Amino acid sequence: MTDSKYDEIMQLLCDRLSSLTNTHIEITPETNLISQLSIDSIKLLNLIMEVEDAFDISIPINALADVQTVRELVDLIYKIKTTA
Amino acid sequence: MNLLEKLDAAAAARKALLPDGVGAFGIPIEEVYSATEARIGDRRVLLLGTNNYLGLTFAPECISAAHAAIDREGTGTTGSRMANGSYHGHRALEKEFAEFYHCTSGIVFTTGYQANLGTISGLVGSGDTVLIDSDSHASIYDGCILSGADIVRFKHNDVADLEKRLRRLGDRVETTLVIAEGIYSMLGDQAPLADIVRLKKAYQFTLLLDEAHSLGVLGETGQGLVEKTGLLDEVDFITGTFSKSLCSIGGYCVSNHPQLEQLRYVSHPYIFTASPSPATIASTRAALELLRKGGHLRKQLWDNCTQLYEKLKQSGYVVGPDPGPVIAAILDTPQQALLLWRNLLEHNIYVNLILPPAAPEGKSLVRCSVNAAHTPEQMSYVGDVFSKLRSLVN
Ligand SMILES: Cc1ncc(COP(=O)(O)O)c(C=O)c1O
Numbered sequence: 471m472t473d474s475k476y477d478e479i480m481q482l483l484c485d486r487l488s489s490l491t492n493t494h495i496e497i498t499p500e501t502n503l504i505s506q507l508s509i510d511s512i513k514l515l516n517l518i519m520e521v522e523d524a525f526d527i528s529i530p531i532n533a534l535a536d537v538q539t540v541r542e543l544v545d546l547i548y549k550i551k552t553t554a
Numbered sequence: 555m556n557l558l559e560k561l562d563a564a565a566a567a568r569k570a571l572l573p574d575g576v577g578a579f580g581i582p583i584e585e586v587y588s589a590t591e592a593r594i595g596d597r598r599v600l601l602l603g604t605n606n607y608l609g610l611t612f613a614p615e616c617i618s619a620a621h622a623a624i625d626r627e628g629t630g631t632t633g634s635r636m637a638n639g640s641y642h643g644h645r646a647l648e649k650e651f652a653e654f655y656h657c658t659s660g661i662v663f664t665t666g667y668q669a670n671l672g673t674i675s676g677l678v679g680s681g682d683t684v685l686i687d688s689d690s691h692a693s694i695y696d697g698c699i700l701s702g703a704d705i706v707r708f709k710h711n712d713v714a715d716l717e718k719r720l721r722r723l724g725d726r727v728e729t730t731l732v733i734a735e736g737i738y739s740m741l742g743d744q745a746p747l748a749d750i751v752r753l754k755k756a757y758q759f760t761l762l763l764d765e766a767h768s769l770g771v772l773g774e775t776g777q778g779l780v781e782k783t784g785l786l787d788e789v790d791f792i793t794g795t796f797s798k799s800l801c802s803i804g805g806y807c808v809s810n811h812p813q814l815e816q817l818r819y820v821s822h823p824y825i826f827t828a829s830p831s832p833a834t835i836a837s838t839r840a841a842l843e844l845l846r847k848g849g850h851l852r853k854q855l856w857d858n859c860t861q862l863y864e865k866l867k868q869s870g871y872v873v874g875p876d877p878g879p880v881i882a883a884i885l886d887t888p889q890q891a892l893l894l895w896r897n898l899l900e901h902n903i904y905v906n907l908i909l910p911p912a913a914p915e916g917k918s919l920v921r922c923s924v925n926a927a928h929t930p931e932q933m934s935y936v937g938d939v940f941s942k943l944r945s946l947v948n
Binding site: 510511512513515516518519522523526527528529530531532533 | 683688698699702703704705706707709718719722723910911
């Protein structure tokens with residue numbers, strides 16, 4: 471699952487996450503959104519709206535229950551984008 | 555981290571925000587004198603942090619109705635409607651609510667929170683979609699979560715954003731419930747109902763409007779935003795609460811869809827909880843009657859709202875977009891909001907402090923709720939104190 475779409479999603483998310491969090495932690499696919507980046511729930515929900523617009527998809531926020539890391543979020547978006 | 559340590563960590567984060575343990579949350583109110591005054595510690599304070607919009611907390615009609623109901627039927631129903639029976643009052647209040655909204659069905663819930671939980675989770679389920687405003691009340695979020703439906707948010711009061719998200723849903727719109735609020739409790743602004751109804755006609759979704767803060771406040775007879783906009787017939791389900799303008803506890807849902815009745819058999823927040831007590835129902839019925847005839851109360855309320863809203867604006871505060879009974883001064887940092895809140899209390903004015911993440915967009919709010927019982931003198935005093943404190947938070 472490393473086609474260009476997947477990489478594009480990963481890139482966009484990493485960029486948005488680093489500007490949202492202002493941290494010096496390097497963001498990798500394994501970074502935990504909550505424990506490492508301290509993304510609060512509202513910030514995460516707003517990020518999801520941005521991603522929906524960037525890729526013209528619907529991401530139900532209940533699907534986030536299983537998402538902890540950056541990679542898991544990218545997987546979810548990729549799955550929705552490619553089955554849309 | 556074990557479960558208790560996780561709570562400790564959350565407590566530490568809260569204490570970091572409110573360093574010297576200021577009791578901004580859950581402040582003890584020692585005595586209540588009237589709809590507008592109470593004692594906090596040894597201060598007699600002006601209450602501007604209640605949702606008592608029509609000022610009816612001490613209405614003699616409501617108090618005597620509650621007394622009589624306790625004498626007649628006791629203090630509690632001791633169980634749920636389904637298992638332990640529906641009292642005459644429950645059924646009468648449901649009929650009165652349906653009649654008030656010219657609807658065929660009405661259901662009473664034990665709280666407004668449960669009205670949203672019960673209605674939403676009764677209407678949608680797994681495989682369906684709810685499209686909700688991003689500033690929705692927690693009871694709407696929780697109702698959606700309980701339902702198991704897919705939850706999609708649209709930008710607060712942004713109709714173009716709502717349409718974009720509807721378009722993306724494609725055929726799924728048929729099983730989509732869109733939810734908005736008459737008046738939003740954070741900034742006091744109103745939903746763009748006419749535009750939402752226009753989209754409803756184009757996309758054919760089901761529409762639920764929560765009139766929690768607008769009941770008694772908007773419209774000639776106080777139905778809420780549906781009445782103010784003349785769009786009552788276009789909204790599928792209306793929910794609301796007794797806890798604000800009706801000054802008791804409970805919630806309702808009304809509709810012209812006969813399917814609403816089915817909620818009594820499927821909706822856990824309706825079934826698995828005790829029904830409202832006789833006194834609660836009796837005072838709510840009396841208050842609903844006062845609310846319907848309360849044109850003079852709404853006029854007094856709106857005079858007060860406009861006076862304070864304009865004063866805050868003139869004094870240089872950033873306020874919400876619409877004047878109304880919820881007037882929020884929007885501040886950039888929690889420290890500014892805390893400073894203002896604390897100084898208002900020093901001046902014997904009690905308002906609400908709302909910090910992130912509860913406040914929208916990372917801002918902090920000092921929120922006033924105005925009511926019909928506030929006198930013009932009380933409103934001037936509050937306005938003058940806000941004005942005096944402006945430089946402090948700049
Ligand atoms: C918009 C909205 N809906 C529902 C509720 C819940 O009402 P209740 O206090 O009756 O549980 C509230 C108030 O808390 C509210 O602000």
